Amino acid sequence: MARHLNLYKLNNFEMRHGAILDGATLAYETWGQLNKKKDNAVLILTGLSADSHAASHDEDDVDGWWEYMIGSSKAIDTDKWFVICVSSLGSCKGSTGPCSPEPVTKLPYKFTFPDLTLEDIANSSFEVVQSLGIKKLACVIGPSMGGMSALALILQHPNATKHMINIAAGCHSQPFSTAIRSLQREAILNDVNFNGGNYSSEQWPTQGMKQARKIGMLSYRSSQEWKERFPRSLRQRPSKPFGIEFPVEGYLEYHAEKFVHQFDPISYLYLSRAMDWFDAYDHHHLDNQNPFEAIKMESTLIIGAQTDFLFPPEQQHEIAQLFTQISCPTQLEITNSIQGHDAFLVDKENYSRLVGYFLSQIY
Amino acid sequence: MARHLNLYKLNNFEMRHGAILDGATLAYETWGQLNKKKDNAVLILTGLSADSHAASHDEDDVDGWWEYMIGSSKAIDTDKWFVICVSSLGSCKGSTGPCSPEPVTKLPYKFTFPDLTLEDIANSSFEVVQSLGIKKLACVIGPSMGGMSALALILQHPNATKHMINIAAGCHSQPFSTAIRSLQREAILNDVNFNGGNYSSEQWPTQGMKQARKIGMLSYRSSQEWKERFPRSLRQRPSKPFGIEFPVEGYLEYHAEKFVHQFDPISYLYLSRAMDWFDAYDHHHLDNQNPFEAIKMESTLIIGAQTDFLFPPEQQHEIAQLFTQISCPTQLEITNSIQGHDAFLVDKENYSRLVGYFLSQIY
Numbered sequence: 122m123a124r125h126l127n128l129y130k131l132n133n134f135e136m137r138h139g140a141i142l143d144g145a146t147l148a149y150e151t152w153g154q155l156n157k158k159k160d161n162a163v164l165i166l167t168g169l170s171a172d173s174h175a176a177s178h179d180e181d182d183v184d185g186w187w188e189y190m191i192g193s194s195k196a197i198d199t200d201k202w203f204v205i206c207v208s209s210l211g212s213c214k215g216s217t218g219p220c221s222p223e224p225v226t227k228l229p230y231k232f233t234f235p236d237l238t239l240e241d242i243a244n245s246s247f248e249v250v251q252s253l254g255i256k257k258l259a260c261v262i263g264p265s266m267g268g269m270s271a272l273a274l275i276l277q278h279p280n281a282t283k284h285m286i287n288i289a290a291g292c293h294s295q296p297f298s299t300a301i302r303s304l305q306r307e308a309i310l311n312d313v314n315f316n317g318g319n320y321s322s323e324q325w326p327t328q329g330m331k332q333a334r335k336i337g338m339l340s341y342r343s344s345q346e347w348k349e350r351f352p353r354s355l356r357q358r359p360s361k362p363f364g365i366e367f368p369v370e371g372y373l374e375y376h377a378e379k380f381v382h383q384f385d386p387i388s389y390l391y392l393s394r395a396m397d398w399f400d401a402y403d404h405h406h407l408d409n410q411n412p413f414e415a416i417k418m419e420s421t422l423i424i425g426a427q428t429d430f431l432f433p434p435e436q437q438h439e440i441a442q443l444f445t446q447i448s449c450p451t452q453l454e455i456t457n458s459i460q461g462h463d464a465f466l467v468d469k470e471n472y473s474r475l476v477g478y479f480l481s482q483i484y
Numbered sequence: 485m486a487r488h489l490n491l492y493k494l495n496n497f498e499m500r501h502g503a504i505l506d507g508a509t510l511a512y513e514t515w516g517q518l519n520k521k522k523d524n525a526v527l528i529l530t531g532l533s534a535d536s537h538a539a540s541h542d543e544d545d546v547d548g549w550w551e552y553m554i555g556s557s558k559a560i561d562t563d564k565w566f567v568i569c570v571s572s573l574g575s576c577k578g579s580t581g582p583c584s585p586e587p588v589t590k591l592p593y594k595f596t597f598p599d600l601t602l603e604d605i606a607n608s609s610f611e612v613v614q615s616l617g618i619k620k621l622a623c624v625i626g627p628s629m630g631g632m633s634a635l636a637l638i639l640q641h642p643n644a645t646k647h648m649i650n651i652a653a654g655c656h657s658q659p660f661s662t663a664i665r666s667l668q669r670e671a672i673l674n675d676v677n678f679n680g681g682n683y684s685s686e687q688w689p690t691q692g693m694k695q696a697r698k699i700g701m702l703s704y705r706s707s708q709e710w711k712e713r714f715p716r717s718l719r720q721r722p723s724k725p726f727g728i729e730f731p732v733e734g735y736l737e738y739h740a741e742k743f744v745h746q747f748d749p750i751s752y753l754y755l756s757r758a759m760d761w762f763d764a765y766d767h768h769h770l771d772n773q774n775p776f777e778a779i780k781m782e783s784t785l786i787i788g789a790q791t792d793f794l795f796p797p798e799q800q801h802e803i804a805q806l807f808t809q810i811s812c813p814t815q816l817e818i819t820n821s822i823q824g825h826d827a828f829l830v831d832k833e834n835y836s837r838l839v840g841y842f843l844s845q846i847y
Contacts, residue, residue, distance in 0.1 A: 296714040296732040297707035303733045311691050328674050335667050344660035351659040369659040370666045
C-alpha cells in the first residue's frame with residue numbers, strides 16, 4: 122500500500138481469549154490538530170471492510186470511505202477536532218492480522234492468529250489514542266461493526282470518552298445477521314482454492330470471496346432502494362445460459378469483482394466472526410444488570426435507518442434505552458433513509474446533519 | 485419414488501419460448517370426488533420445491549407439504565372439493581424435467597431441456613385438468629411460485645377458473661428476491677461437482693445445493709421468528725475453528741442436509757429462473773393496461789404476511805388493486821404471521837381460517 126500510514130507498535134497485547142500478541146502493528150491516520158489540552162480528539166472505529174483512510178488529507182488525497190463526513194467545515198469538522206481512524210486489528214489493511222508474518226516463523230499467521238474479538242479491536246485502538254497523550258476522547262464514533270466496537274471500548278474503559286455516536290449497530294447480532302455472515306464465511310471456507318487457508322495470489326479463493334461479498338450485499342442496502350435502481354425493463358440477454366440477465370445481477374457482480382482482492386480471506390473470516398461473537402451483555406456481572414452501568418458519559422447519539430435489516434431499528438432502540446437507564450442524555454434518531462444498513466455511507470444529508478449538529482453541541 | 489402418482493402424457497407441448505416438448509409426463513395427485521357437473525374442482529399450483537403430494541390420501545398416507553390444509557373437514561374440504569395437485573413441469577418430482585431422459589437419445593436432457601417459464605407450468609397443469617373433463621375450475625390456489633403460476637394460468641386462460649386464492653406471491657419478482665435466487669443459482673453453478681451439469685450421484689454438487697438452500701432459507705422465514713427460536717444463550721463450542729457455533733447455523737445445516745438430494749440441481753436452476761422471468765405485465769398489450777383486463781372471475785382472495793420480505797405485502801396489494809380495477813370482488817388479507825414467506829406452511833390457524841372461509845362462501 123503506497124498510502125501514508127502512521128504506525129503504532131503493540132507490545133505484548135493481551136487478547137480477550139487469553140493469547141498474547143507480540144510485535145503487532147496498528148496503522149492509523151489523523152486529521153486536524155490535537156489542541157494543547159488534548160481534549161478535542163475524536164476516534165472513529167470502522168466497519169468490517171473499511172480501513173483507516175476515512176477521508177483524504179494532505180498526505181493522501183484519495184477520497185476515503187467517509188469523505189463527505191470528515192474535513193474542514195464538514196460534519197466532523199477537522200478545523201475543530203483531531204480525528205483518529207485506526208485500521209482494525211486483524212483487518213490486514215496495514216494493521217497486523219492473519220495474513221501478516223508471525224514474528225518467529227516469519228510466515229503468515231493464517232489460522233494460528235489468535236481468536237479476535239471486537240473487544241481486542243477496541244482495546245488496541247485505544248492504545249493508539251493513549252500513545253498520542255490523549256487521556257479521554259471527546260467522542261468515539263462507530264458505524265456498523267465500529268458501533269459495536271465503540272460499545273466494546275466503553276464497556277472495557279468506562280472513562281474512555283465523554284461522548285459517543287453509535288450508528289447502525291446493536292448490543293449483539295441477531296440470528297438473521299449471524300446467518301448472513303455465517304453463509305459468507307462458509308462460501309470462503311468451501312472454495313477449493315481456499316485450501317484450508319493455504320491460498321496464494323495465484324490460487325486465490327476468488328469464487329468464495331465473490332459469493333461472500335454478494336451475500337453481504339443482500340444485507341447492506343434495501344429492497345426499496347433496489348426496486349428504484351433496477352427496473353425490470355433493463356433486463357439484458359445473458360451471454361450464456363444462466364449468465365447475468367437482471368440488472369441487480371450485474372450490480373452484484375461488479376461489486377464482487379471489485380472486492381475480491383481488496384480483502385484477505387482469513388481476515389474476513391476473523392472479523393466476521395468477531396461481529397457474531399460480540400455481546401454487550403457478556404460484560405455485565407449480574408443477570409438483568411445494565412451492562413453500561415459503570416459508564417459515565419456526558420451524552421450519546423444513537424442512529425439507525427428504518428430500512429436497515431442487518432441491524433434493525435429495534436437494536437438502536439435497545440442501546441438508547443440502556444443509556445437512558447443509566448441517566449446518560451441520549452438522542453435516538455431513526456432515519457427514513459432507503460439505503461438500509463449502508464445509509465451512513467450514502468445518505469449524506471441525513472447523516473451529516475445528525476452527526477454535525479450533535480458534535481456542534483458538545484464543543 | 486414408491487409414491488402412487490397419476491401420470492398424464494403431454495403431446496407436442498408448445499412452450500412459451502417456442503420449443504416443442506414431446507412425450508413429456510406430468511405427475512399429479514387428487515383428493516375427493518369430481519361431481520357430476522364437474523364444477524367442484526380445485527387446482528393447487530405449488531411452490532418451487534414442493535411436489536404433487538400436498539396431503540396424505542388413501543394410496544399414500546405420508547403427510548404432504550400442506551397436510552393441515554387439505555382433507556375431510558379441513559379448510560380445503562375434500563368432502564366437497566375435488567382437489568388436484570400437479571408436480572410442476574420441470575421439477576423432477578415425477579414430472580418431466582431436465583433430469584428426465586430425452587426421448588431420442590434416452591439421456592437426461594440436462595441443459596438441452598428447453599427454457600421453462602411459469603406460463604409453461606400453468607399451461608401444462610391446465611392440460612391435466614382438462615384431461616379430467618373439467619372445463620372450468622371452481623378455484624385455483626397457488627402459494628409462492630404457485631401464486632405466480634396461478635396468475636400465469638388466468639392470463640393465458642381467462643376462463644380457466646371461477647375463483648382464485650393467491651398466496652405470498654407477486655406480479656413479478658422484485659430485484660431483492662431475484663438477487664437471492666441468483667445467488668442460489670450461482671452457488672450451484674460454481675460447485676466443482678456440478679461440472680457444467682455433468683454431475684452424478686457419486687459426484688453430486690452437495691456443497692452448492694446446501695449453500696443454495698441456506699441462502700434460500702434466509703428469505704423463507706423472518707428475523708423476528710429466528711430471534712425467538714435461536715437465543716444466543718444456546719451457543720455451542722464449535723468442533724473445529726469456524727464450525728457450527730450459533731443455533732441458527734445448526735438449523736440451516738440441518739435443513740440444507742435434508743434438502744441436498746431431494747432436488748435435482750438443474751431442475752432447481754430452471755424453476756428458480758422461471759420465477760425471475762415471470763412478469764404479469766408481459767401479458768398486457770398496451771402500456772399502462774391492466775394485464776388482467778380480459779379476465780372474468782367471480783372472486784379472488786389475495787393473502788400475504790406482514791413479515792414476508794421475499795414477496796412483501798406491497799406485492800399482494802398490487803395484485804389486489806389490479807383485480808379491484810377489473811371489478812373482480814377481491815379480498816386482501818395481510819396476516820400478522822411472524823414466519824415470513826413460509827407462513828402459509830406453518831401458521832395453520834390464520835391460513836386455515838382465511839382459505840376455509842373463502843371456500844365455504846363460494847360453494
